[in-house]
Amino acid sequence: MRIGSGFDVHAFGPGDHVMLGGVRIAHTHGVLAHSDGDVLLHALCDALLGAAGLGDIGQHFPDSDPRWRGAASANFVRAAISLIGERGYVVANADLTLLAEAPRIGPHRDAIRRSIAELLQVESDAVNVKATTTEKLGFTGRGEGLAAMASVLLVAA
Ligand code: MG
Numbered sequence: 001m002r003i004g005s006g007f008d009v010h011a012f013g014p015g016d017h018v019m020l021g022g023v024r025i026a027h028t029h030g031v032l033a034h035s036d037g038d039v040l041l042h043a044l045c046d047a048l049l050g051a052a053g054l055g056d057i058g059q060h061f062p063d064s065d066p067r068w069r070g071a072a073s074a075n076f077v078r079a080a081i082s083l084i085g086e087r088g089y090v091v092a093n094a095d096l097t098l099l100a101e102a103p104r105i106g107p108h109r110d111a112i113r114r115s116i117a118e119l120l121q122v123e124s125d126a127v128n129v130k131a132t133t134t135e136k137l138g139f140t141g142r143g144e145g146l147a148a149m150a151s152v153l154l155v156a157a
Contacts, residue, residue: 002089002154004051008042011145018146020098020105021112021129022074022119027103031145034063038073040096040129043150044116045073047094048080051154052087077119089154091120098131100146105131 015030019038031037045057054060060083061068061076081091094116098105105112109129117124134141 001092001156002051002053004047004049004152004154006043006046006048006050006057006150006152007147008039008046009139009145009147010037010039010042011139012143018103019073020103020108021096022072022077022115023108023111025103025105025108035061035068035071035076036073039146039148040098040112040116040150041073041077041119043148044094044096044152045076045080047150047152048077048084048091048154051152052080052084052089054080054083074115074119081120084154085157088157090157091122091126092153092155093122093126093128094120094150094152095128096130096148096150098129098146098148099134099140100131101133101136101141101143105129 010031012029013032018027019036021040113127117127
């Protein structure tokens with residue numbers, strides 16, 4: 001059994017949607033990012049890589065590499081799952097937290113959960129998606145960006 005954690009932040013920028021957990025959500029802003037800027041999937045990817053002792057997302061998918069420009073972050077998660085599988089592990093469960101004043105994910109929570117479960121090749125009940133504001137404090141509180149945390153447990157396949 002191995003545990004991993006991940007954290008990610010993106011600043012808001014011009015745009016009309018954000019990607020969260022592989023789900024496109026309409027919003028008053030987009031995010032500034034080299035890839036599609038999906039904070040939930042970036043935190044998740046780091047948690048997966050961390051659990052397997054495989055470093056971090058920046059080592060595997062550097063933002064200096066033009067291959068990853070505008071890339072769907074789902075591809076990062078799929079690649080991480082593949083690496084983990086090669087080492088004989090599968091995901092037992094994942095728990096994710098979004099920190100943001102907006103967008104509110106309530107209406108999208110089930111879709112995000114299903115999307116992440118599909119990427120991780122687990123049942124939906126093995127994925128939990130939470131959200132919190134930071135009570136108007138800090139960069140998330142001021143609406144300057146959003147952050148995400150993820151924890152995953154890997155077990156032998
Ligand atoms: Mg990121």
